[in-house]
Amino acid sequence: MASGKPPMLSAGFILLAALLCGCVSQPARPVAHAAPPAPAQPNGPVPSVEASVNDDPCAIQLTSIEGALADYYLMNQRLPDKLEEIQNYRDVLDPNPIVLTCPTSHQPYVYKPAGLVSPNSRKRIIVYDPTPAHRGGRFVLWMEPQPSGKGLVMDVKLLPDKEFKPFVPPLEP
Numbered sequence: 001m002a003s004g005k006p007p008m009l010s011a012g013f014i015l016l017a018a019l020l021c022g023c024v025s026q027p028a029r030p031v032a033h034a035a036p037p038a039p040a041q042p043n044g045p046v047p048s049v050e051a052s053v054n055d056d057p058c059a060i061q062l063t064s065i066e067g068a069l070a071d072y073y074l075m076n077q078r079l080p081d082k083l084e085e086i087q088n089y090r091d092v093l094d095p096n097p098i099v100l101t102c103p104t105s106h107q108p109y110v111y112k113p114a115g116l117v118s119p120n121s122r123k124r125i126i127v128y129d130p131t132p133a134h135r136g137g138r139f140v141l142w143m144e145p146q147p148s149g150k151g152l153v154m155d156v157k158l159l160p161d162k163e164f165k166p167f168v169p170p171l172e173p
Helices: 005-024 049-055 057-076 083-089
Strands: 110-118 123-127 137-144 154-161
Touching: 005 154, 057 123, 057 137, 057 154
Parallel strands: none
Antiparallel strands: 110 123, 123 137, 137 154
16 A cells, blocks of 8 residues: 555545535424315315316216217207207217216206306306205306307306306296
8 A cells, every 4th residue: 555544544534524515414394294184064065166077976977968968069050959869979988878867966957958047147057956966056067158150168067056046047039
């Protein structure tokens, strides 16, 4: 060993330099824990629209009805007289018939081709659950009037019953 230094001293110096430069202790950080979700309250407030429309079986069924109504309209340039007429317009990848009954209330959806109207909205409710079975709310399929030949603009929405009640059948011309 030509350097004249004992080998242990060189290794000790390197270890000490590494400890001083690279091993700086960090103060402990508090760990954030997500609060568990609140349990569902049977008579609680109406759940958020986004969560309900994406997760609720009734909303999912109304979305299937929405697609079939859009296809029916595309082919016939009008809405069907009866909701049962859309069965031939279901998703080709789904061999099951479209379910026209709410899985929560177990009652058939109400279909109003002319729609229910409200002085507070441009939209018309065309399909809806007959009871406020979703924590005091109803899932509805509503459409926004469009110029002739422009197709349909429809959406599934959860309406609290107090927002549903102003909707009534349109006045006959």
